[in-house]
Amino acid sequence: MAPSEPPDGTAAGERASTAAMDAVKGSKVLSVQSNNGGRLWEVQLAGPDGTERLLEVDDSGKVSGARVKDTGEGEKARVMGINRDPRLTFEDAAAKVYSAVPEGRITHMSLDRYGDNALVWDADVLTSEGAWHGVKVDARTGAVTRNG
Known part of the structure; x- marks a missing residue:
């Protein structure tokens, strides 16, 4: 395992995201x-x-079940705005999450606007002891804005 890779297979989400982006x-x-x-x-x-x-995407990287999510023009415009603004990619944000909770593994992470219209990567992280952490990473600056 490379020194920068998180322990115990926690990079699976990043591999899945890469396989999905390669497919689309x-x-x-x-x-x-x-x-x-x-x-x-x-x-x-x-x-x-x-x-x-x-x-x-399964753990081998095989992509299946691709489907288009039926949204209206308003949702498409919102998504285009979200996608245009972040400076941190999913992989960059995941690295910040792993720095905040080094013993954890991401079970869910999403990009969205919160509260004061801040663009945030919001992650659910589970440790090997079963402790849950909610970690938010500012998608523009990379600052971890919440861990707990």
Whole structure:
């Protein structure tokens, strides 16, 4: 394992997001959700036109179950705005999350606007002892704004 890779297979979400983006060129990650103990990941992608797609990626990187999420023009415009603004990619934000909770593994992470319209990567992290951490990373600055 490379020194920068998180322990115990926690990079599975990043591998799933990469496989999904490879399957849908030009897309960006909106969310990644672990299912079935991390053996299956649901990845929500957004295209440049705001079209959302949901894909399933197994732990071997095989992509299946791709479907377009039926949204209206207002939601497409919102998604295009979210995708245009972040400076941190999913992978960059995940690295910040692992720095905040080094013994954890991400079970869900999504990009959205919160409260004061701040663009945030919001992660659910589970440690090997079963402790849950909610970690928020500012998608523009990379600052961890919440851990707990």
